[in-house]
Amino acid sequence: MAQALALAGRGLTTTQPNPRVGCVIVRDGQLVGRGFHARTGEPHAEVFALREAGERAQGATAYVTLEPCAHFGKTPPCAPQLAAAGVQRVVTAMVDPDPRVADGGHAILRAAGVQVDVGLMAAEARWLNRGFLSRIERGRPWVTVKIAQSLDGRTALANGESRWITGEAARHDVQFLRARQSAILTGVDTVLMDDARLNVRLSAQELGIDGTVRQPLRVVLDSGLRLPPFAPIFDTPGAVQIYTRDVMAGIHHDGLTARGVHLVATPHTGSGLDLPFVLHHLAEQGINDVLVEAGSKLSGAFIAQQLTDELIVYQAPVLLGHQAQASVALPPCDRLDQASRWQVTDTRRVGDDLRITLIPQIGSSATAIVQEPVQRR
Numbered sequence: 001m002a003q004a005l006a007l008a009g010r011g012l013t014t015t016q017p018n019p020r021v022g023c024v025i026v027r028d029g030q031l032v033g034r035g036f037h038a039r040t041g042e043p044h045a046e047v048f049a050l051r052e053a054g055e056r057a058q059g060a061t062a063y064v065t066l067e068p069c070a071h072f073g074k075t076p077p078c079a080p081q082l083a084a085a086g087v088q089r090v091v092t093a094m095v096d097p098d099p100r101v102a103d104g105g106h107a108i109l110r111a112a113g114v115q116v117d118v119g120l121m122a123a124e125a126r127w128l129n130r131g132f133l134s135r136i137e138r139g140r141p142w143v144t145v146k147i148a149q150s151l152d153g154r155t156a157l158a159n160g161e162s163r164w165i166t167g168e169a170a171r172h173d174v175q176f177l178r179a180r181q182s183a184i185l186t187g188v189d190t191v192l193m194d195d196a197r198l199n200v201r202l203s204a205q206e207l208g209i210d211g212t213v214r215q216p217l218r219v220v221l222d223s224g225l226r227l228p229p230f231a232p233i234f235d236t237p238g239a240v241q242i243y244t245r246d247v248m249a250g251i252h253h254d255g256l257t258a259r260g261v262h263l264v265a266t267p268h269t270g271s272g273l274d275l276p277f278v279l280h281h282l283a284e285q286g287i288n289d290v291l292v293e294a295g296s297k298l299s300g301a302f303i304a305q306q307l308t309d310e311l312i313v314y315q316a317p318v319l320l321g322h323q324a325q326a327s328v329a330l331p332p333c334d335r336l337d338q339a340s341r342w343q344v345t346d347t348r349r350v351g352d353d354l355r356i357t358l359i360p361q362i363g364s365s366a367t368a369i370v371q372e373p374v375q376r377r
Contacts, residue, residue: 013207013209023048023064027059027060033062046082066094066125083114092116093118098136138369143310148316149316155327165318176202182217184290188221191220191227215237216291222242223273224244225252225253242263247265275307311358345357
């Protein structure tokens with residue numbers, strides 16, 4: 001199963017909106033077939049593994065990171081193919097929560113006399129597909145907020161200068177982070193002030209993939225529709241979607257639509273655009289993972305509204321002083337027990353900087369997604 005998960009990880013930047021799935025087929029203690037799903041519309045992991053195994057699949061055990069599908073989509077279902085190939089036992093890490101499957105693949109296998117065991121390395125499988133699971137189980141994408149800050153929690157000087165707090169290695173690392181996302185989200189001020197393009201600037205070779213690099217959907221929150229159609233963000237490949245209060249407001253409507261920008265009318269809460277509405281709307285478009293790269297106000301809003309599932313902090317060994325801009329704008333706390341608390345899942349050095357990955361404390365909806373117990377049977 002560990003090998004199957006490693007194979008699934010090869011689709012980390014390419015499978016959206018599909019889940020990342022790997023499959024390993026073993027017979028008489030020998031690995032006879034391997035496969036992973038790379039892109040929507042292409043064969044699933046089980047198909048590639050069965051092709052490699054050939055007749056050796058007869059009487060073998062298949063290890064699959066996600067329940068084999070049971071429905072016709074862009075490709076035929078995998079569960080009947082495993083049964084037809086004579087696989088004797090199928091071990092899956094987890095049930096597929098997609099209503100079109102939801103234990104249906106396991107039922108097909110059992111009806112064909114195949115032994116099915118579920119739950120091996122479930123936590124690892126859920127973490128790998130946390131975005132897909134979030135979209136299916138919660139109706140919104142997995143949200144990661146990325147922050148680049150100084151040792152004293154500052155993200156820019158008082159005059160707004162922020163290039164560059166972190167080093168080149170950290171900025172290169174962010175490109176890999178972007179490549180794993182279905183969408184990258186920011187506010188209009190960040191686009192205007194920083195000429196942000198929010199695209200993936202790595203080659204297919206650097207990402208270790210075949211074919212072209214998939215560019216995430218770039219999402220801009222712009223309540224007053226201030227983003228001009230000549231902004232640099234439109235000079236790079238990839239779709240741009242703007243959430244705004246009134247799609248017909250302002251002088252830029254015609255120019256933006258001519259650029260092919262999708263404008264979405266969005267409710268306003270008084271403090272800003274309705275963030276849950278934005279996330280649910282993105283989920284309806286098949287968006288699994290959203291990376292928030294924004295200013296302190298918008299990043300703080302995602303955290304304060306408990307919409308942040310993962311926090312990635314690139315911390316540079318520099319002090320900017322108390323007059324510099326804070327990395328996130330949060331409501332004040334009267335007591336320490338009101339503080340937003342997080343648990344560290346990973347810490348590593350990236351060049352001269354430190355990258356810290358965190359998820360909310362146990363009991364949040366984020367931890368429920370990645371730690372949901374799966375009954376073995």
